[in-house]
Structure formats: C-alpha cells, structure tokens
Amino acid sequence: MTYGQGRSYKKVEVIGVSNKGIEAAIQQAVSKAQGSLEKLSWFEVQDIRGHIGKDGTVSEYQVVLKIAFELK
C-alpha cells in the first residue's frame, strides 16, 4: 500500500463469542470473517457484553466489532 493512492475499504459489523475472554472473542469474530472476506485489515471494538450463568460466573464474552478490509 502507498499512501496518497486512491483506494477504498469496507467495514462490516461482527460479534464474536467466547467463554475464554475478550481477546478470544475478538479472535473468534476475526477468524469467522476471514473465512468469507479477503484481506482483513483492522478491527475496532464497539461493545463488550456477556452472559452470566446460573452460578453467577461469566459464561461467555460477546464482543461487537467493526472489521475493515480493502475493496479490490
């Protein structure tokens, strides 16, 4: 990539869910997006949420992300 050159990116909004932590939930969303989109470039966290199990432990983290990739 050369700065100054006309180009375009698209951002999609994806939610990753994992019981292991926030970083794992981010990676879950990125890996899923990687399967159908080419050349992911960066992500931006929009929201961090999660589910609480009956015993009062966090049973999963749900991270809402924007993922950006270049439009070729």
Added chain:
Amino acid sequence: MTYGQGRSYKKVEVIGVSNKGIEAAIQQAVSKAQGSLEKLSWFEVQDIRGHIGKDGTVSEYQVVLKIAFELK
C-alpha cells in the same frame, strides 16, 4: 444454542418504510432481510424518521435498524 460455545453473528443496517406505523416499518425491514439472509436473530432500532405529506400528515415512517443473524 448453548451459552459459552464459540460462535459469531453479523449485523446489517437496514431501513424499513411503511405508512402504517413504526412496528409495520420494522416488520417491513425484517421481512426484506429475511429474504436474503438466513436465521435472523434480533434487531436494534437506530433512528425513527418519516416523510410529511402536503396536507401535513405523516405519509410514511422510516425506521433504521440493525438486524443480527448467526454466521454458520
């Protein structure tokens, strides 16, 4: 669905338009999205707007939604 299991969702932004009211405009957007996406899960209202006719009556409601669905 089992909580704690790794999974991913996508959100798309859609606008439904109806002259019948806010709920009808939401259903309009959801039905349209249902035609091309599988297994819609939930929606979040972003904005409620509308058009005003010449006689000063609301001629349509325009509801901007995010619609989420699981990525298989």
Added chain:
Amino acid sequence: MTYGQGRSYKKVEVIGVSNKGIEAAIQQAVSKAQGSLEKLSWFEVQDIRGHIGKDGTVSEYQVVLKIAFELK
C-alpha cells in the same frame, strides 16, 4: 418512488481515500460501491481522517461513509 409505499434500504459502511481532498475521497468510495451495488441513493459522512507525510503535508484524506441503496 412514491412516498407511503412499503420499501426497504440497506446501508453499508465504506471508506474512500484520495490525496485530492474530502469531496474526492467521498467520490472514490461512492464509485467503488457503485461497481458492486445497484442504485445507490445517498451517503452520510461518519468520520474524516487522513495520513500525514514525512514533510508535514496531508498525504491523503480518508472519509468514512455510510452509503444507502434500495433493496429491490
């Protein structure tokens, strides 16, 4: 288009990059989206950013847009 008639739109989030200015970056994103989507209708600027070259001049403008189009 007739107001009051049930219809739907989708919004996608795109970033246009140009070294010529903000309007050129907007047009860059719109032209790219036009290639794969039918009948673009309007855009909304979300963010204006840019890169600064070594000599302290703005080397490119990066404009984040939402672009809306009717779902047929």
Added chain:
Amino acid sequence: MTYGQGRSYKKVEVIGVSNKGIEAAIQQAVSKAQGSLEKLSWFEVQDIRGHIGKDGTVSEYQVVLKIAFELK
C-alpha cells in the same frame, strides 16, 4: 425538486404529546407545526418519553422531533 440545485432547509425542534401512542404524538407535533410553517418535508425522532398516572398506566407519550422544511 431537482437534485443538485442549490437550496436550503431549516429544522425546528418540537414536542408532540398524546395519550394515544407514539405515532399519534408525532402527528400532533407535525399538525401543530403545519399551522405556522409552510411545506413541512420530514421529521426525525429525538426522544420518546411519557408521563405515568397514579394508577401506573402511561397517561401520555411525549415525542421530541426535529421537523424540516424548505426555505423559499
């Protein structure tokens, strides 16, 4: 109206109140504005609030709108 033609709009902020529901409160505000302004064009909902009566029922809906009209 022709797109591309220089023109201007003004937005005013109005609150409509009705005991019948959200759409009725919107129409209440639009009808009132219609009395003193010409050629209303669209509205945007800013806030939805309401009053609760002594018996715990919603006694009125208060909807805060921006209403836009062309400046001739």
Added chain:
Amino acid sequence: MTYGQGRSYKKVEVIGVSNKGIEAAIQQAVSKAQGSLEKLSWFEVQDIRGHIGKDGTVSEYQVVLKIAFELK
C-alpha cells in the same frame, strides 16, 4: 408538587417485553415497576430492540426505559 421546593427523584432502568408492540412493552415495564416502587412519575425510552422468530416475524419488542419516581 410546588416548583422551587427542594425535592429528589430516583431513576431506575427497566426493560419491558411484549409481543404486541412498542407501547405495550413500555406499559409492561411500567406496570412491573409500579408493583415495587411508589408514585412513578415519568419514563424515558433508551433503546428499542426485539427478537425475530424463525418465520421472519418480529416475535417480541424489548424496550429499555428509565423510570423516575419521587423520593419521599
């Protein structure tokens, strides 16, 4: 109530759920709060969301409210 007199209110955040529409979901939350709090005064809508059933119809509206009441 007399304006100018020292007094205090509290706001609680409640979610009402109904399959009948947005106003019904608001009333659901207000009625529930009425059971345990005295003298509810007003509400403010924070978010409107909902669940989508398998057939692509909105199966329920979830309205997030702040409900305010005077502290005696």
Added chain:
Amino acid sequence: MTYGQGRSYKKVEVIGVSNKGIEAAIQQAVSKAQGSLEKLSWFEVQDIRGHIGKDGTVSEYQVVLKIAFELK
C-alpha cells in the same frame, strides 16, 4: 395543564453570557427569550464554556441552553 391532553411544545437553542457565574448566564438567556416568546416552561443545559482574560481569570461564562415553551 392536564396530563393526557394533546398539546405541543417547541424548543429553541439560546446562549446566555454573564461574568457572574453559570446560574447568572442561564438567567440571562432565559430573560432574553422571555422577551419574545410566551410562557417559557423549562430549560436544558447543553454546554458550559467561557472566555479567559489576559490575567488568567474567567472573564465570562457562556451557557448553551435549550428553552422549551408550549405552542398555543
């Protein structure tokens, strides 16, 4: 005023400036609006700003308000 009765309000955005403090700046804006509008009802503070004199003292407070009044 009776709750539940159809009615409408308008909000205007006004800035009051005073060297005496924030409450004085609010009263300044309200008094000015009172001169041309009938029956002001409430205000909402949007922003508090001010000017700093050469000697490093706050020389004036500028308070941006929305002021609401009933439309008869």
Added chain:
Amino acid sequence: MTYGQGRSYKKVEVIGVSNKGIEAAIQQAVSKAQGSLEKLSWFEVQDIRGHIGKDGTVSEYQVVLKIAFELK
C-alpha cells in the same frame, strides 16, 4: 481503601431539585441518597435542567446525578 484490592461499587441515578442553584441541587440529591445508602463515595453530573416561572425567572434547578458507593 487499598488500591489493587478486589472490591465493588454501585451507581444510582438521582435528581436533586433546588431553587438556590446548581450546587444546592447536587447537595439535595446527595443528602437524600445518604439517608438510605451507606458510605457514598462520589457523584457525576449527567444533566442540568430547570423550570422557568411565569415571570421568566428560573424557579428551580434540576440536576441529574450518578452517585456511587462501595458495596460491602
């Protein structure tokens, strides 16, 4: 309190009303909360509003606060 030690706080949303000014309205809300909650720790102003009397003077200040206290 020792930094680094596991502990928890709760925030409640309260509105204080006073005809004397913004600081007095804050103190009104804090004093009221102090009556039913233990060991208040800090407050955060969310909104400043007020009522305007018939003569165009501010008849009361209404300050919306979050008040935080430690959960023992």
Added chain:
Amino acid sequence: MTYGQGRSYKKVEVIGVSNKGIEAAIQQAVSKAQGSLEKLSWFEVQDIRGHIGKDGTVSEYQVVLKIAFELK
C-alpha cells in the same frame, strides 16, 4: 463586543445544499439565513450527507449546520 458583558445568542439549524462541494453547501445555508436574520456570527457543522445520481456520481452535498447570531 466586550467580553464579560451580559448578552445572548440564538442558534438555528439549517441545511445547505449544493452540487459544488461542502464549502459551497455551507455558504448556501449561510446566505439563505442571512436574508432573514441579522448579524450572523458563527456556524457549526452537524452532519455532511449527499445524494448519489444514477451514474454513481455525487449529485449534491447536503450540510447540516447550526448558525448562531446575537439577540439584540
């Protein structure tokens, strides 16, 4: 104008439309407001939007502004 002196401003919300660019749309709105209001002082851009023609070119820029002027 002397800092520290009691005075008041009003802000109005106006949209300027131009096919020439963002600055031209701002000037369009300011010129229109200048026709009916005295002594405009400053503007603040709220939103930048636009329409996209059938050929995928930006056919007009729509800039939403607040325009402020002193109340005499």
Added chain:
Amino acid sequence: MTYGQGRSYKKVEVIGVSNKGIEAAIQQAVSKAQGSLEKLSWFEVQDIRGHIGKDGTVSEYQVVLKIAFELK
C-alpha cells in the same frame, strides 16, 4: 423463557475492581451482584478505567458494568 411472553428486566450499574485484569474485574462485579440479586442474566461494559501505582504499573482495573436480571 419463551420469546413473545410479557416479562421485565432491570439493569443496575456496578463497578468491579481487580488487580488481575479486565475479565477479573468484570467477574468481581458480577459475583458481588449475585450475592444480593436473583438470576443475573447479562452484563454490558460501560467503561474501563484503572489506577496507576507509583512505579508506573497498572495497580488495578476498574470496569463499569450494567448488569441485567429478570424481574419476577
């Protein structure tokens, strides 16, 4: 729980503090809330903050959460 069935939830705002990391601070708040509230359902992160010790290391993470639970 069956979707479509009238029901209500409440959200409370809690801060969890831990020196072990963000997930530990979230669990700290959830465990504390679990002690006094029944059947916690989900959480939403509002803010992530922390304290810095004299040696320049993060001595604790402070995570502000909303925790939701069903009202029976």
Added chain:
Amino acid sequence: MTYGQGRSYKKVEVIGVSNKGIEAAIQQAVSKAQGSLEKLSWFEVQDIRGHIGKDGTVSEYQVVLKIAFELK
C-alpha cells in the same frame, strides 16, 4: 486577531478541584494552566463530578475542562 487570517490553537484537558463550587473549580484549573501556557483563550466544560464526605456533604467539586490557547 483578525478573522480570516491563518492561525492555530491547541486544546489541553485539565481538571480543577475546589471545595467552594463549580466556578471555583473552573478557575482553579484555569489559573494552574495559566502558569505554564501563554495566552489562554477559552474553556469548555467536559464533566462535573465530585467527592462526598463521610457526613454526606459534597467535599469537593472536580470539573474536567478543555482549555484552548493560540499557538504562536
């Protein structure tokens, strides 16, 4: 200063603390900044917070400000 002339300003974020009130906390921050920066021009209040003493009185106001000054 002449309008239209190329110039630049910087904004810094400062917190002033005082037990006397909001205006005193603003002046505290401005006076401190005045010691190390030249020619302060204006301030913008970002947040108003405070500490609550054991007896339930506000023991100090903490006002977060942006302070702007011209870059020469």
Added chain:
Amino acid sequence: MTYGQGRSYKKVEVIGVSNKGIEAAIQQAVSKAQGSLEKLSWFEVQDIRGHIGKDGTVSEYQVVLKIAFELK
C-alpha cells in the same frame, strides 16, 4: 514500523483556521504541529466550524483535529 511490536503514540488536539476552505484549515493545523512535534502520523477531524462576516460570507473555517505521532 512492524505490526505486533510494542510501541506508543500520543494524540494532541489542535485547531487550524483558514479562509480558503476545510482542507486548508486542516493543513494549517498540521503544519503548525509539525513545527514542534516529530514525525506526525495521522489526523482525525473532530469538529468543523467557522466565522461569518458582516456581509454574510464565511470568512474563515475552523477545523478541530486530533493529530497523532509516535512516542520514541
């Protein structure tokens, strides 16, 4: 720069003023910052404002930016 390598950036908030347009005001701020900071990397537009002359023309554009640079 290699992605994945520990590094830090700082952002400063600067306002550029120019009578030539928005891009010129951005470049004005960047050039000024370049004089005292090393290796500017990117900017983010925060606000676009301006002054209106007596004849109703925009006499200058004021663009509020964040400018980021690497901390070596």
Added chain:
Amino acid sequence: MTYGQGRSYKKVEVIGVSNKGIEAAIQQAVSKAQGSLEKLSWFEVQDIRGHIGKDGTVSEYQVVLKIAFELK
C-alpha cells in the same frame, strides 16, 4: 492527598500497542507516559482497536487511553 483541597490534574491521550493483549497494550502506554510525566494517577480507556495479519490472526491490540496526573 486530602479531599477538599484545591488542586489540578492534566489528562493526555496516549495509544499503547502490544501483540500480547489489551492489558499489555494499556501497560505499554502507561510505561511510556511514565518516562516523561511525573506521578501518573489513573487511566480511562477510550477505544480498543487492532491490526489483523495476513493469516487472519490479531497481530496487535491498539488501546487509546486518557492518562491523568496531578499538576504540581
């Protein structure tokens, strides 16, 4: 520190980058700031972002923070 005593703080905006996780990126920014500023007091997370490598793994976390310290 004694509550109630006049004092001032400054906040700076810093970005920490690390391939190890969010807490490591926060510590990276804090350690860097510690080198040039005295007596850091607290931090507030503004944004969490990151870069995605060619193989679809998160190659680094970028955390935007405000860091506060007392002005002596």
